[in-house]
Amino acid sequence: QVQLVESGGGLVKPGGSLRLSCAASGFTFSDYYMSWIRQAPGKGLEWVSYIGTSGSPIYYADSVKGRFTISRDNAKNSLFLQMNSLRAEDTAIYFCARGHWQLECWGQGTLVTVSS
Amino acid sequence: EIVLTQSPGTLSLSPGERATLSCRASQSVSSSSLAWYQQKPGQAPRLLYYGASSRATGIPDRFSGSGSGTDFTLTISRLEPEDFAVYYCQQYGSSPGTFGQGTKLEIK
Numbered sequence: 001q002v003q004l005v006e007s008g009g010g011l012v013k014p015g016g017s018l019r020l021s022c023a024a025s026g027f028t029f030s031d032y033y034m035s036w037i038r039q040a041p042g043k044g045l046e047w048v049s050y051i052g053t054s055g056s057p058i059y060y061a062d063s064v065k066g067r068f069t070i071s072r073d074n075a076k077n078s079l080f081l082q083m084n085s086l087r088a089e090d091t092a093i094y095f096c097a098r099g100h101w102q103l104e105c106w107g108q109g110t111l112v113t114v115s116s
Numbered sequence: 117e118i119v120l121t122q123s124p125g126t127l128s129l130s131p132g133e134r135a136t137l138s139c140r141a142s143q144s145v146s147s148s149s150l151a152w153y154q155q156k157p158g159q160a161p162r163l164l165y166y167g168a169s170s171r172a173t174g175i176p177d178r179f180s181g182s183g184s185g186t187d188f189t190l191t192i193s194r195l196e197p198e199d200f201a202v203y204y205c206q207q208y209g210s211s212p213g214t215f216g217q218g219t220k221l222e223i224k
Binding site for chain 1: 149151153159160161162163166167172204206208211212213214215216217218
């Protein structure tokens, strides 16, 4: 069955960096666009970034542009999100999801907390 | 950016009743590029509907989606206990894709 498993979240100080990973299984990863979506505590959903099947096109929300970098390794069925210059407002659960239109499958998410 | 406004914010109903959730867009959503998701506490969202009226795999037929242009509706014909959750609409016809703020469906 389709499975997406995020990792790499944690507590980081403002200005710090984290790299999130998403391991995919149960489908042909290289056939699908992939997305990162985040949800601040008690809040709604925000699309952060998506990436095409071969690494392009790439989209970033204005709120993360210039600080976050999405990438993928199709040989390893993995999606990544490099997050730099983190701010308190980046605190959220980060979900990876399959697709960039309707989001068909989601991981369980990894919590990123930005606090001093 | 297209802003999606969901109403009501909270809907209190009893099992067996019919639920009607609304999603209104600030401008027309192209090609009915609208999806609905259900999210339960501590879980990831689950896709219910896409293309405004196409049910996702495994979703019971008591869920139905409709609408076009700027007005979309998710209807749950007869509420089951497991349907009480938060529901989000999402448009993906215009970049950036955006989500509504959610409707919480709670047990009355």
